[in-house]
Every structure is written in C-alpha cells, then in structure tokens.
Amino acid sequence: MSVLVVNEYADFTTLKELLGVTDGNLASHAKALESENYITIEKQFIGKKPNTRYIATKEGRKAFKDHIDALEKLIQKK
Numbered sequence: 001m002s003v004l005v006v007n008e009y010a011d012f013t014t015l016k017e018l019l020g021v022t023d024g025n026l027a028s029h030a031k032a033l034e035s036e037n038y039i040t041i042e043k044q045f046i047g048k049k050p051n052t053r054y055i056a057t058k059e060g061r062k063a064f065k066d067h068i069d070a071l072e073k074l075i076q077k078k
Contacts, residue, residue: 012051012052012053036059036063038063039054
C-alpha cells in the first residue's frame with residue numbers, strides 16, 4: 001500500500017481539533033517530532049493573530065510510511 005500525505009502542512013488549531021489533545025500536549029509532541037527532524041515548525045502572524053504551521057520533512061514522511069508498512073505487516077500476520 002502506498003501512503004499518501006494529503007496536506008502540505010497543518011496548523012496548530014486544525015491538528016489540535018483533529019487529534020483531540022490539549023495545547024500543551026500538542027506542543028510537546030510537536031517539539032519531539034521537530035527534534036527528530038520529522039517536522040518543521042513555522043510561526044508567523046496573520047494580522048495580529050499568531051499562527052503555527054507544521055510541515056512534514058522528507059525524513060518524517062519516510063518514517064510515517066515505514067510505520068504504516070510495519071502496521072500492515074502486523075495485520076496481515078493475523
């Protein structure tokens with residue numbers, strides 16, 4: 001199976017709502033992913049509102065694909 005990442009990036013509010021996590025939880029996980037070079041974090045202002053975007057790196061996309069492949073192998077063994 002081929003893994004397709006649909007969006008080029010996701011913003012903080014969107015990810016928080018999709019994942020159902022707290023601000024602090026999302027921020028700490030994002031920091032961990034950034035430290036592994038799986039995502040980049042861009043901070044900017046839109047008008048006067050802060051906006052944070054998360055973008056998967058090439059390494060992050062590969063790690064995600066490898067993870068999905070491993071899960072599929074586990075499922076197929078059952």
